[in-house]
Amino acid sequence: MSITNKITVKRAEIAVAVILALCSIALMIKSAENRITWNAEENMGAGFLPFYLSLGMLICTVLTIIKFVLKRSPQSKDDSPFIEADAFKYIAVTIISLVILVLAIGYLGIYFSLIFFLAFYLRYFSSKSVLFISVFSLITPVLTFLFFEWLLKIPLPQGISEPLFYPVYDFMYS
Amino acid sequence: MDVFILLLEGIFVSFEPLNLGLLVFGCLIGLFVGAMPGLGSVNGVAILIPITFIIPPTAAIIFLAAVYYGAMYGGAISSVMLGIPGASTAVATVFDGRPLAVKGEAMTALTAAAVGSFVGGTVSVILFTLFAPPLAEVALRFNAPETFALMVMAFATFVGLGGDDVPKTIFSILIGLALSTIGLDLITGKPRLIFFNIPGFLHGINFLVLAIGIYGIGEMLWTLEETKGKVQMSKLSVNMKEVGRAFGALKKTIMAMNIGSFLGFFVGILPAAGATPASLMSYGITKQLSKNSKEFGSGVPAGVVAPECANNSASTGSMLPMLTLGIPGSPTTAILLGGMILWGLTPGPLLFTQEPEFVWGLIGSLYIANFFTLVLNIALIPAFLMVLRIPFAILAPVIFVLCVTGGYAPTQSLHDVWLMLLFGFAGYILRKLDYPVAPAVLSIVLGPLAEKALRQSLILSDGSMGIFFDMAEKPIAAIIMYIAIVLLIMPAFGPLYRKFFKKAQTT
Numbered sequence: 209m210s211i212t213n214k215i216t217v218k219r220a221e222i223a224v225a226v227i228l229a230l231c232s233i234a235l236m237i238k239s240a241e242n243r244i245t246w247n248a249e250e251n252m253g254a255g256f257l258p259f260y261l262s263l264g265m266l267i268c269t270v271l272t273i274i275k276f277v278l279k280r281s282p283q284s285k286d287d288s289p290f291i292e293a294d295a296f297k298y299i300a301v302t303i304i305s306l307v308i309l310v311l312a313i314g315y316l317g318i319y320f321s322l323i324f325f326l327a328f329y330l331r332y333f334s335s336k337s338v339l340f341i342s343v344f345s346l347i348t349p350v351l352t353f354l355f356f357e358w359l360l361k362i363p364l365p366q367g368i369s370e371p372l373f374y375p376v377y378d379f380m381y382s
Numbered sequence: 383m384d385v386f387i388l389l390l391e392g393i394f395v396s397f398e399p400l401n402l403g404l405l406v407f408g409c410l411i412g413l414f415v416g417a418m419p420g421l422g423s424v425n426g427v428a429i430l431i432p433i434t435f436i437i438p439p440t441a442a443i444i445f446l447a448a449v450y451y452g453a454m455y456g457g458a459i460s461s462v463m464l465g466i467p468g469a470s471t472a473v474a475t476v477f478d479g480r481p482l483a484v485k486g487e488a489m490t491a492l493t494a495a496a497v498g499s500f501v502g503g504t505v506s507v508i509l510f511t512l513f514a515p516p517l518a519e520v521a522l523r524f525n526a527p528e529t530f531a532l533m534v535m536a537f538a539t540f541v542g543l544g545g546d547d548v549p550k551t552i553f554s555i556l557i558g559l560a561l562s563t564i565g566l567d568l569i570t571g572k573p574r575l576i577f578f579n580i581p582g583f584l585h586g587i588n589f590l591v592l593a594i595g596i597y598g599i600g601e602m603l604w605t606l607e608e609t610k611g612k613v614q615m616s617k618l619s620v621n622m623k624e625v626g627r628a629f630g631a632l633k634k635t636i637m638a639m640n641i642g643s644f645l646g647f648f649v650g651i652l653p654a655a656g657a658t659p660a661s662l663m664s665y666g667i668t669k670q671l672s673k674n675s676k677e678f679g680s681g682v683p684a685g686v687v688a689p690e691c692a693n694n695s696a697s698t699g700s701m702l703p704m705l706t707l708g709i710p711g712s713p714t715t716a717i718l719l720g721g722m723i724l725w726g727l728t729p730g731p732l733l734f735t736q737e738p739e740f741v742w743g744l745i746g747s748l749y750i751a752n753f754f755t756l757v758l759n760i761a762l763i764p765a766f767l768m769v770l771r772i773p774f775a776i777l778a779p780v781i782f783v784l785c786v787t788g789g790y791a792p793t794q795s796l797h798d799v800w801l802m803l804l805f806g807f808a809g810y811i812l813r814k815l816d817y818p819v820a821p822a823v824l825s826i827v828l829g830p831l832a833e834k835a836l837r838q839s840l841i842l843s844d845g846s847m848g849i850f851f852d853m854a855e856k857p858i859a860a861i862i863m864y865i866a867i868v869l870l871i872m873p874a875f876g877p878l879y880r881k882f883f884k885k886a887q888t889t
Binding site: 220235246247253268269291318322325330333334352364 | 786807811
């Protein structure tokens with residue numbers, strides 16, 4: 209049995225509800241670092257709203273769990289895979305490549321990271337030629353640079369590649 | 383008369399070169415995002431908001447409203463040609479649009495959709511022009527308690543009318559509100575919910591991070607899973623004879639146009655509703671009232687006109703509470719509302735007196751956008767069909783690039799890009815388990831405004847919650863609050879009603 213068949217909608221429903229319940233409890237504990245009381249003299253403590261909102265979230269997740277146990281929600285009776293096997297590849301590769309992209313942005317800078325991300329993604333999922341992929345992967349970061357840095361004047365992160373852009377900035381602002 | 387003069391001024395504002403250029407560009411982008419499966423008005427507006435930072439607010443709202451409007455038209459193209467709704471707002475268009483295309487009458491379906499959208503859009507803009515000024519005048523008398531009550535009603539509408547699982551809907555509202563409390567406390571200035579002492583949390587969570595995460599990353603993951611890039615396009619012959627025949631078929635759709643236009647507008651005003659339920663309701667009612675109700679689903683133009691009229695009408699309707707009350711009527715207007723705050727404006731009735739150029743420029747632009755989108759839609763059908771052939775494997779990474787840069791640009795912090803990814807993945811999983819995501823986006827936008835109104839109200843009442851229920855002192859706030867309570871408890875009566883109805887039927 210493959211991993212995608214093991215993770216059924218039913219299992220995902222209960223796992224997610226439990227995780228959300230734990231997150232709600234964590235939020236309540238974190239909120240309690242500030243005053244969570246409210247009275248006419250002192251008005252509302254900084255932690256009051258987040259605490260009671262998290263408590264509400266916890267109650268909702270508990271209700272979801274109760275509905276699951278009583279088999280009152282459609283998901284509690286659904287044994288189909290949470291993600292179909294043929295779609296799993298798309299989702300997993302996309303998520304991993306996005307995480308690597310953001311990690312790389314912090315180090316390599318956005319423009320070089322985008323080149324690698326686009327080249328990998330297009331090579332992996334599309335049947336386009338190497339020439340098309342190369343041109344596309346190079347043009348997109350160039351357009352991104354022109355749009356953000358030249359038109360909007362918003363600098364995007366450049367990481368270790370920053371010195372390579374100094375001549376371009378000299379040209380742009382001279 | 384005053385309204386007429388203000389409207390004319392607004393139309394002149396939208397004819398200014400920058401505004402007109404952005405309006406046409408916005409319509410084109412809207413048609414494109416609407417037509418692409420997986421992208422809709424809400425995705426387009428969320429991803430494009432960061433690029434509006436360098437233009438004046440009036441031009442920005444005209445551009446984004448045109449994107450919103452265009453997407454309502456564009457959604458029908460893929461519904462008819464691919465059998466996949468371009469956006470959720472065009473789901474009902476598939477019911478009859480696709481069978482028409484399969485029968486070889488795709489041009490009739492596309493023309494019916496475009497003309498229906500135009501009629502719905504025009505009727506709703508006229509209603510908008512008539513209703514907005516008096517509603518804004520009433521709203522000017524609102525103070526903090528009334529504002530807070532209105533926001534509670536907006537949240538309650540999701541519970542009462544949203545139709546989703548109630549605990550999951552309330553969870554979505556509460557998590558949006560809880561996320562909006564991250565950062566510095568409004569009154570005491572104390573830091574709240576600063577996880578692991580990461581400084582990035584001190585400036586709070588920008589609504590765009592959540593919106594782009596959910597509607598950009600999350601939606602793309604959803605679409606990748608749904609389509610896997612495999613779509614089947616119908617054949618289309620475009621010539622004057624086909625177009626003439628298509629217009630001829632519209633004679634029998636007058637009732638659908640009326641239902642779609644008026645129903646769509648009023649459903650659009652409701653915060654939880656928006657264009658998707660409006661189009662589904664319009665289709666259902668038109669089918670019920672039609673003499674040929676049995677033919678619906680097999681390819682009748684009225685089945686295309688009804689939802690298309692309604693979704694355009696609802697999109698305009700949803701802007702009415704956004705402009706007059708500061709309460710969004712749909713997820714897209716929630717993002718537009720957040721945009722207004724980013725541009726330095728205060729959403730609500732004061733806009734009508736303090737920023738008339740902004741308000742009337744937007745209203746005027748809706749008339750112009752409606753016309754331009756109709757022309758562009760019909761004229762560019764062959765071009766959009768070419769665009770629809772772009773494999774999703776190419777489109778998806780481009781959208782991801784836009785999401786990453788759009789998530790970074792507002793605060794220029796990589797911390798926000800990480801959060802955006804997290805929200806995208808979480809949104810994708812939660813949506814698969816039927817957690818509605820729109821209430822979370824609405825809540826994160828309205829959260830800070832609701833908290834401010836709540837705390838101001840409590841200061842006014844010396845800490846008494848009674849201020850929201852006092853019919854003598856604050857009748858408007860009390861009435862709104864009672865409506866909200868009814869909406870909140872309404873789902874509890876659903877099973878009882880069904881049980882009673884079943885029993886009555888069997889006896």
